[in-house]
Amino acid sequence: MTRNKILFAIALVVIGTLVYFFAGSHDSSPAPSPNHLSITTTAGNYGLFIDNDDNVYFSTQDANVRNIIKTYLTEQKNYPYEITDAENYGRSLVFYYTKDVFIWASRSDWADRNSLTSFSMRDMKTGEDIGDCGIYKEAGLYKDENLLLSATIIDTGYDIKQGVCLYERGAPNFTYVDLTPELVSSETLFNDPEGRNLRANIKDVNVDKRTLVVDVYDEEKKDAEGNHPYKRSIEVSY
Numbered sequence: 001m002t003r004n005k006i007l008f009a010i011a012l013v014v015i016g017t018l019v020y021f022f023a024g025s026h027d028s029s030p031a032p033s034p035n036h037l038s039i040t041t042t043a044g045n046y047g048l049f050i051d052n053d054d055n056v057y058f059s060t061q062d063a064n065v066r067n068i069i070k071t072y073l074t075e076q077k078n079y080p081y082e083i084t085d086a087e088n089y090g091r092s093l094v095f096y097y098t099k100d101v102f103i104w105a106s107r108s109d110w111a112d113r114n115s116l117t118s119f120s121m122r123d124m125k126t127g128e129d130i131g132d133c134g135i136y137k138e139a140g141l142y143k144d145e146n147l148l149l150s151a152t153i154i155d156t157g158y159d160i161k162q163g164v165c166l167y168e169r170g171a172p173n174f175t176y177v178d179l180t181p182e183l184v185s186s187e188t189l190f191n192d193p194e195g196r197n198l199r200a201n202i203k204d205v206n207v208d209k210r211t212l213v214v215d216v217y218d219e220e221k222k223d224a225e226g227n228h229p230y231k232r233s234i235e236v237s238y
Helices: 003-027 063-072 085-089
Strands: 092-097 101-107 116-123 147-155 160-168 175-178 190-192 201-206 211-218 230-237
Touching: 063 085, 063 092, 063 101, 147 175, 147 201
Parallel strands: none
Antiparallel strands: 092 101, 101 116, 147 160, 160 175, 201 211, 211 230
């Protein structure tokens, strides 16, 4: 066998090996999206409302929670100085999750566990918002082991609805009760709906009877301190 034939044979072997390698790699299943989370359903807080003190990123023992916050709720930034995990991830709090959805709360101050601003729901596979209303801490937030609710506004683009948003554990989405038709022109659940300066008060929640009471106030009146006094209450069934 001549030298040229030997080199040609070696080249064929190399080419054949490369073709086999790439063909094998294309036959394999595609790598999962980096934003697709695999939730361990038999561990952690799966399907439960999570207590605030157990759900701060830098102290939680729940790997699912850490992965959700890292993947969906932080912006990776190049800080000019070194920051801690608490500063980087501490502004978000996962309040509830299943394999399909999670409810998260934003915090105005990473160092203050009680500085929650609002709750909303996101898709676990994409991280995108899917809830049609939010849960606002300022608007009479109420929760027990199975129920999370508050007075809430929904901006439809044409008008602003005022009512109650609630989430019952295990439900696929929020439930919204529109109270706008029951309000007269001088009444509102909120001081400034567009600015979300929420002042509503939720009380007398009866989980067994599925009722609650929402205070409304007259937006045309103010007390000596500039607050709008509550005018009356509306009973809500859900």
